[in-house]
Amino acid sequence: MxxxxxxxxxxxxxxxxxxxxxxxxxxxxxxxxxxxxxxxxxxxxxxxxxxxxxxxxxxxxxxxxxxxSCFASISARNIKLIYLKQSLVLELSKQPESFMGKVVGAFVRVKMDSSDCKQTRSYHLVRVTGVISDDVLKRALLQVSFMSKAVPVSELSDNDFTEQECEDLRQKVKANLLQKLTVVELQEKAKSLHEDITKHWIATRLIYLQNQIDRANLRGRQREYPYEREQLQQPWKQEELLKRVPSVSREFAHNDPEEDY
Incomplete structure (x- = not known):
């Protein structure tokens, strides 16, 4: 039931x-x-x-x-609300006064240490815990969970995380290696990043659609991409996406297969 x-x-x-x-x-x-x-x-x-x-x-x-419902589920849907790609972190770094407040508490995808033979995956999800400045190279370094050394932005991934990486993160939370996220905490962080993540997605999506259109034209094929691109370019459509309030799914105590973790 x-x-x-x-x-x-x-x-x-x-x-x-x-x-x-x-x-x-x-x-x-x-x-x-x-x-x-x-x-x-x-x-x-x-x-x-x-x-x-x-x-x-x-x-x-x-x-x-x-x-x-006091804690948020560790699901791909929830993590996506506060996940930052490398290109977005670079954009945020152009505003130093708000950079730390934006990235601390968010999740990023970091390349694993290739010298560690125990690691079976190239990347893993980590949470940003702090930002320090590298005065020698004049760059920002991110302090992240599960890693003793701070990482430069150049080592972050610019792709989406995988379901398996999310599952690995879920297991680490269950093992108390990472503190659970409360619903309120995740909701507030998602709201603070919603505009930045949405605008970045719109820009990258438009580039992707244009590339697909150009490729299809070279092959003499017709696709539905032009319609999607035209829709996404409309100010009213972008405003609609920006107004969507992020909602957080909750963790349930009775091992609900749909929403528990």
């Missing part, structure tokens, strides 16, 4: 149980209460009991969700 089916069944159960209790207590009240007082008392009693039961059900429902 999915969790979405539970509360309608609970509502019905409470209503049926309440109805049985009402009938039993009403029979007693009819015997022990004067006729002229019986109707009003039964009505007010039912209203109080129904209000109390409904309130109790609502509290139990809210309490369950409160317990289950």
């Amino acid at each position: 999915s969790k979405n089916q539970i509360y309608p069944l609970l509502d019905r159960h409470y209503a049926e149980t309440l109805g049985d209790r009402d009938r039993e207590e009403n029979n007693y009240e009819i015997i022990s209460t004067p006729p002229d007082k019986c109707v009003n008392d039964q009505t007010s009693c039912r209203q109080r009991r129904f209000s109390s039961s409904k309130g109790k059900l609502q509290l139990e429902k809210e309490d369950l969700f409160t317990k289950a």
